[in-house]
Amino acid sequence: MATGLNAEQHSAVKTLNGPLLVLAGAGTGKTRVITFRIAELIQSGITPSRILALTFTNKAAKEMRERAMKLLGKRPRNILPPEISTFHSLCVRILRRHITRLGYPKEFVIYDRGDQEALARNALRDIRVGQEKLRPSDLINKISGWKTLSVSPSKAVDVSTDDKDQLAAAAYVRYQAALKSSGALDFDDLLMLTEELFEKFPEVRFAESSRHDHVLIDEYQDTNGLQYRIVKHLAQAHGNLCVVGDDDQSIYGWRGAEVTHILNFARHWPKAKVVRLQQNYRSKAAILELANTLIVNNKSRHDKQLFAEREGGAAPRFIRFDDETKEAEEVVRDVRDQLTPSSDRPRVVPSDIAILFRTNEQPRVFELELRRAKIPYVIVGGLSFFDRKEVRDIMAYLRVIANPKDELSLLRVLNTPPRGIGTGSIETLLEHAVEKGVPLWTVLGASLTHPDIGHHTGERIVQFQNLMLSFQSQLGKGSLADLAKELLSSVNYKAELERTYKTATEIESRTASLEELVNSLAQYEQQAENPSLLGFLEEASLTSKDDYKDEDENKKKNALTLMTLHSAKGLEFPHVYLVGVEEGIMPHRRSLLEGTVEEERRLCYVGVTRAQDHLTISFCKERMKWGKARACIPSRFIMEMRGDNEKAERVAQAALEQFTKEKHEEEERKAPKKVSKKASSKAKKPASPAVKKKA
DNA sequence: CCCTGCGCTTTTTTT
DNA sequence: AAGCGCAGGG
Numbered sequence: 170m171a172t173g174l175n176a177e178q179h180s181a182v183k184t185l186n187g188p189l190l191v192l193a194g195a196g197t198g199k200t201r202v203i204t205f206r207i208a209e210l211i212q213s214g215i216t217p218s219r220i221l222a223l224t225f226t227n228k229a230a231k232e233m234r235e236r237a238m239k240l241l242g243k244r245p246r247n248i249l250p251p252e253i254s255t256f257h258s259l260c261v262r263i264l265r266r267h268i269t270r271l272g273y274p275k276e277f278v279i280y281d282r283g284d285q286e287a288l289a290r291n292a293l294r295d296i297r298v299g300q301e302k303l304r305p306s307d308l309i310n311k312i313s314g315w316k317t318l319s320v321s322p323s324k325a326v327d328v329s330t331d332d333k334d335q336l337a338a339a340a341y342v343r344y345q346a347a348l349k350s351s352g353a354l355d356f357d358d359l360l361m362l363t364e365e366l367f368e369k370f371p372e373v374r375f376a377e378s379s380r381h382d383h384v385l386i387d388e389y390q391d392t393n394g395l396q397y398r399i400v401k402h403l404a405q406a407h408g409n410l411c412v413v414g415d416d417d418q419s420i421y422g423w424r425g426a427e428v429t430h431i432l433n434f435a436r437h438w439p440k441a442k443v444v445r446l447q448q449n450y451r452s453k454a455a456i457l458e459l460a461n462t463l464i465v466n467n468k469s470r471h472d473k474q475l476f477a478e479r480e481g482g483a484a485p486r487f488i489r490f491d492d493e494t495k496e497a498e499e500v501v502r503d504v505r506d507q508l509t510p511s512s513d514r515p516r517v518v519p520s521d522i523a524i525l526f527r528t529n530e531q532p533r534v535f536e537l538e539l540r541r542a543k544i545p546y547v548i549v550g551g552l553s554f555f556d557r558k559e560v561r562d563i564m565a566y567l568r569v570i571a572n573p574k575d576e577l578s579l580l581r582v583l584n585t586p587p588r589g590i591g592t593g594s595i596e597t598l599l600e601h602a603v604e605k606g607v608p609l610w611t612v613l614g615a616s617l618t619h620p621d622i623g624h625h626t627g628e629r630i631v632q633f634q635n636l637m638l639s640f641q642s643q644l645g646k647g648s649l650a651d652l653a654k655e656l657l658s659s660v661n662y663k664a665e666l667e668r669t670y671k672t673a674t675e676i677e678s679r680t681a682s683l684e685e686l687v688n689s690l691a692q693y694e695q696q697a698e699n700p701s702l703l704g705f706l707e708e709a710s711l712t713s714k715d716d717y718k719d720e721d722e723n724k725k726k727n728a729l730t731l732m733t734l735h736s737a738k739g740l741e742f743p744h745v746y747l748v749g750v751e752e753g754i755m756p757h758r759r760s761l762l763e764g765t766v767e768e769e770r771r772l773c774y775v776g777v778t779r780a781q782d783h784l785t786i787s788f789c790k791e792r793m794k795w796g797k798a799r800a801c802i803p804s805r806f807i808m809e810m811r812g813d814n815e816k817a818e819r820v821a822q823a824a825l826e827q828f829t830k831e832k833h834e835e836e837e838r839k840a841p842k843k844v845s846k847k848a849s850s851k852a853k854k855p856a857s858p859a860v861k862k863k864a
Numbered sequence: 865c866c867c868t869g870c871g872c873t874t875t876t877t878t879t
Numbered sequence: 880a881a882g883c884g885c886a887g888g889g
Binding site: 225256257258281282304306356359360420421424527528529550587590591592593594623626710711734735736759768772795831835 | 877
């Protein structure tokens with residue numbers, strides 16, 4: 170079975186029992202080892218379904234599933250396959266079985282990042298401490314951090330000492346209350362409640378941990394505290410836990426991932442066997458050398474040195490451009506050159522090429538150029554299908570139909586498209602609902618008799634509710650795709666699009682995404698064993714959006730890839746363009762101020778080690794920011810890769826100086842307001858960080 | 865209640 | 880540059 174493996178890989182694959190830590194450097198055949206190991210376990214007589222393999226993305230899970238199946242060949246249909254899924258999907262399955270014990274409904278919905286933003290925005294409304302305020306995204310990160318530590322809202326209020334934390338804690342209380350009353354869970358809840366179940370109910374822990382005899386985890390360096398504890402529960406009984414990862418590729422520290430989990434694995438599992446994979450099969454020596462030179466600048470890491478199996482290779486290019494437009498133009502021109510058939514080198518197709526960047530705003534310019542050059546491309550992540558306004562609208566309708574308690578969605582669709590239900594009436598209803606302590610949905614009917622709501626408006630609200638009710642009664646009867654189509658026509662959404670958007674192309678593209686939504690419903694119904702609206706919604710929020718709408722798989726197969734470094738982890742391409750390698754972007758300015766440059770360096774390392782044959786690193790002299798051109802400093806990582814540490818040091822100094830100065834300027838800009846406001850306001854703000862709420 | 869337009873803020877990565 | 884909130888006219 171295990172053929173073509175080197176000695177280290179062989180050892181990892183053949184160690185079937187007990188704890189096993191595989192420290193696998195970039196490009197050392199990590200995925201191969203996991204899949205071979207799964208196959209080996211099955212060969213040795215383990216029932217496939219008793220194996221649980223966990224990944225961080227659906228894409229990785231899907232790929233692993235396919236590879237394992239291929240390795241195993243045809244299996245009788247009545248034998249269940251190994252369970253290969255993401256942490257989050259696993260938790261959803263566990264919760265669906267036991268969550269009622271925690272007082273949550275079995276039919277919970279999952280709120281994604283967009284919903285979280287909306288909730289956070291609401292929760293922060295009217296909350297401030299003096300002049301301090303919090304951005305929704307910061308609140309979300311903060312809450313996520315608390316949840317990772319299993320800190321409840323009330324506990325957060327207790328433990329918060331500084332102003333910002335107190336403020337966040339107050340918002341956390343509201344945020345969590347809103348989630349609960351909507352019958353919704355966010356991503357962190359999925360993990361947190363699973364742990365709670367395991368802690369509170371030994372029988373649940375027993376039942377769930379008895380389902381498997383072997384647990385494997387990919388990208389272990391990115392596990393956070395919750396995931397770590399869940400895994401511990403799952404593997405405690407049998408101890409057959411195999412984790413695979415690379416501390417140099419830990420790039421999710423901001424999400425609570427702790428490298429210590431992988432660094433201390435041998436301590437937590439004293440019997441653990443440790444295997445190191447250090448032979449890199451992916452990159453040409455010239456590229457790997459660059460990566461090695463870069464990463465040794467990190468102080469906290471397992472000391473290791475990767476060896477290139479593929480000698481030589483073209484020297485990586487470092488190119489400077491005038492600005493981001495030039496960068497996109499020239500990179501795309503270079504891509505086109507590469508794609509042009511030539512007799513003196515092997516053929517290159519778009520799917521051999523990836524353009525990698527740090528932030529999600531960077532691809533815009535590249536998209537434009539690629540379209541102009543007629544090169545097929547896919548953008549991974551970023552503004553995805555499910556983030557488009559029209560799709561979110563319709564999804565909100567579907568959610569209200571599936572779960573009328575979902576207040577966020579209800580508020581979104583109540584007057585979308587405009588149907589004469591104004592903010593005034595909605596406020597009144599909300600107050601009424603809060604008074605009675607029931608969901609907003611329940612009081613909709615009362616709007617006809619409510620003194621503060623006009624008769625006309627009341628009628629329209631009831632009409633809306635009846636429409637939703639009629640769709641609810643259709644659930645389980647006909648096809649979901651048909652229901653969605655009917656929904657679109659009965660709320661006249663297309664007319665709304667035509668009214669809102671001016672250009673024909675925009676209307677067309679928005680209409681197209683609605684069609685796509687209907688198609689994905691149809692597709693879901695076809696492939697799901699037991700299709701339900703709730704099931705579709707669950708899949709839509711959990712599945713990383715890109716592999717979700719695989720409508721034209723073929724087109725995708727031949728497309729160039731645009732993606733962030735975070736999304737690129739685990740992938741490889743013959744040609745890689747790493748763009749925007751400048752101080753402030755990579756390392757990101759925020760990391761400089763927060764002292765997390767080492768993680769940025771690992772990010773850069775991940776980028777460099779994605780390349781198999783050709784690597785191009787580029788940076789700009791200046792870049793547009795908020796409509797203004799700003800000078801850019803080439804990243805210290807570039808100097809480090811070239812071995813000029815002195816210059817890197819100077820650059821680091823200069824960048825830190827510049828960004829701290831900017832930060833000060835920003836604060837200055839805000840300060841005068843503070844003074845004038847204080848002067849003009851009648852009552853002075855409380856000195857203690859008391860949370861002010863408007864009634 | 866709906867729409868438009870003005871001014872103000874925006875600064876990361878993702879399941 | 881772009882999205883959001885808010886004020887003011889229909």
